[in-house]
Amino acid sequence: MDKLTISEVKQIYGEIKKVIDENKDFLINLDAAMGDGDLGLTMTVGFDAIVKEINNTSDNDIGNIIAKMGMVMSNVAPPRLEPF
Known part of the structure; x- marks a missing residue:
């Protein structure tokens, strides 16, 4: 592949979305161990929006x-509500 x-x-974005969807619960549990447990939800919503947008772009x-x-x-x- 040259380019x-x-x-x-x-x-590629569609395949990433599939992996995120398949691993939503794993990401939630992983994030819950040290955070608020929303990573799986955030990534699912984010990649849903990305795939919708990318499929409608004419760029x-x-x-x-x-x-x-x-x-x-x-x-x-x-948005992150607390400082790092």
């Missing part, structure tokens, strides 16, 4: 698409 295509980037610039998907995740992920 990624838009179709492959969309497929042909992979860099722009990846940046936009980061913003999508940022917009749907709950």
Whole structure:
């Protein structure tokens, strides 16, 4: 593979979503051991939004698409209420 295509980037995000969906409970339990246990929920909601957005984008610039998907995740992920 010399370079990624838009179709492959969309497929990659779709595959990540499948892995997140399959491991939602594991992520919740893992996060609950040291945090508030919302990681599985956050990632599920985030990747649902990303896949929906990426499948509706008409942008042909992979860099722009990846940046936009980061913003999508940022917009749907709950804000951190306490300092690190």
